[in-house]
Amino acid sequence: MEFEKLSELVFNAGIVGAGGAGFPTHKKLAKGVKQIVVNAAECEPLMMVDHHVLAKHFGSVVKALNLLIDVLGAEEAIIGIKGKNMHLLDKRIVDEIKGTKVKIHEIPDIYPAGDEVVLVYETTGKIIPEGSIPLMVGVIVLNAETLYNIYSAVEKGENVTRKYVSIGGDVERDVVVRAPIGITIRELLEDAGYTNLEGKAVINGGPMMGKLVDIDTDVVTKTTKGVLVFPETHSVIQRRRMPMSMTLKRASAACCNCSMCSDVCPRYLLGYNLRVDKTLRAASHGEVQNAENFTQAALCCGCGVCTVIGCQQMLNPQAISMEVKGELARQGYRRENNKAPQEVRKERAGRLVSSDVLIDKLGIRRFVKTTAAREDFDFDPRIVYIPLSQHVGKPATPTVKEGDKVKVSDVIAVTDATALGTTMHASISGTVKKVTDKYVVIER
Template identity: 65%
Template structure:
């Protein structure tokens, strides 16, 4: 298959990164890629989406990786998975990989093993330069579910219509389900039997470290929804997210002693990056607007939250401050110009790695970790879906249908033009287009 052909199929199927911000996958493909790294770290506590896919569809993933290797002209594909999860992989398939271009690499059980800078280092020994992207070191990092979505597009001409999601947290049972994209999150939780858990609780979309608070009235399933974790309103996970930015900054202004613990624990700092989040906290909380470098270095932050949860003993939120500033930099198109390429990791890295166990204890969520998470094959039949026009990095899609149009499950309803950074959206149910707003194409069954 030609590279352009693969890109077009993946764009038409609406495949975007399923494990993170939703970068359009076809735009990651390049003949500069020599190593394909499959992110199977799933490092956020309580999440099981990727592991359920690996458990069930390993052969499909391997076959797809071989197609990607051939089409991109890559040397190899590496599935980076934690040792504690190796038992999920089919032994016969793993044995069949011997001597092939697909290999399994055991990575340590640390957080954030799934950050692409950390994962690239742990699987290849390469350090992605500051402010750069993996392809600069010949690498493409791709999530497990994204590879599976490419498989469905290539072998079944199936676009991305559903999303695998783990529901867990303060629940009796944790499950992984497959829900139609565009279904209201509240409806998903109710249909799955978790509606009565919501009293006195809030829901996080994503993991406890990087996930966002769900607006239960309005939020819908998107191509990047990965976890719906239910936590008590009183938990530190929810309280931190409920705190207004102005209070976060005021608390930092009053209590930050510049001990540097937040920077010392930062996984990217430990990989040699020149990121010192304590300086960002100081500059932001003291309104030191002339200290531009302290603001600009937040562009190097991945928002992992180690500084907040494991570093700061004053219960401040350097992660929140750093990511707030990073968002403002992006909005105003401000870039850091003095990026460097670290050649080696800092010697203290080894002793400062954060184990998943320690992280879970610090978050106070050990009581929510179940012995197993079931894959539940329940069927959802939403009466309405809200297909969000922006579920990805880049330009939002524009509706390609009109109000009143009849659509079938799988029909295209919105698209970003091929040359722009964007993707294709499909209807996840059969029905009638009821309304088109600046955010959604709304379809009624």
């Protein structure tokens, strides 16, 4: 297949990074790339989507990789998977690919193994320069489900209308479901049998990086990876409920300047000039003389290790760093590429955070199940709210109007292919009830 053909196919199918980042995949594909790294790290506790995709669709993921190697001219593809999850892979396929360009690399059971800076280092030994992208070191990183979506588009002509989602946390059983895009979180939970949500709160994503959701208005998107339920009183929820003004006040009053938050930062340990203790102090004390104390927050991935592992004063450097990073993005600030070679700090080996330690620090041990049922629910929502922006870049422009009849997989919104954006499709058949600048609403 020609590169242009593949790129067009991926764009038309509406494929974006399914691991949570949502970067339009056709813009990530690059000819002449050396390595394709597969993010199958299943980084956050309680999440099971990568497990599911690899257990169920390993053969399809390998086919997609072989196609990409061929079209992009890549030297190899490396599947980054934790050693403890190797049993999920079909042994027959593991044997078949030995000696081919598709390789499996067992990564340690650390957090955040799925952060692309950490993952690229663990799988290739390369460090992505500060403020840069993996392509700078000849690598593209694709999530396991994204690869499955590429396979489905190429082999079956399928567009992205469904998303694999882990449901877990303070629930009796964990499941992985494939939900229609645009279904409300409440309907998703209720259809999957979770009706008792009294005194509970729900986050979209893992316990480290997930965001609080309103289950009645938030919906499943192309990047929803997990829907986790926690008691309202749990620290995972309470930390997220705290207003930024209070987070800053507490930091101003209680930070002892010990710098342990920075000392354990995974990106700092890979050589980045990222000292979150300085951002926290500058923001909480109103010290604006040194702009670098703020602009360095652009290097933060929001992993939360500084907060959960580093800070013994129960402060939240992660939230402050991400607040600053968000403001920098709103102001259009871009960190300049630092092309200088960087070295791993020698203390890194002793400061890696094991998933086991993280689970205890988060206080979520009682929510960890040994298995997750992998079930195909027959979701049949009456109504879906399909966001026009489920990805990095420009929102899609609706191509339908109120009253139009649509079938599953019909195009309902598009972006100019040259812009950063993607295509949206109907996830149920029905009538377009409403078109706003944010959503296309379809009713069965």
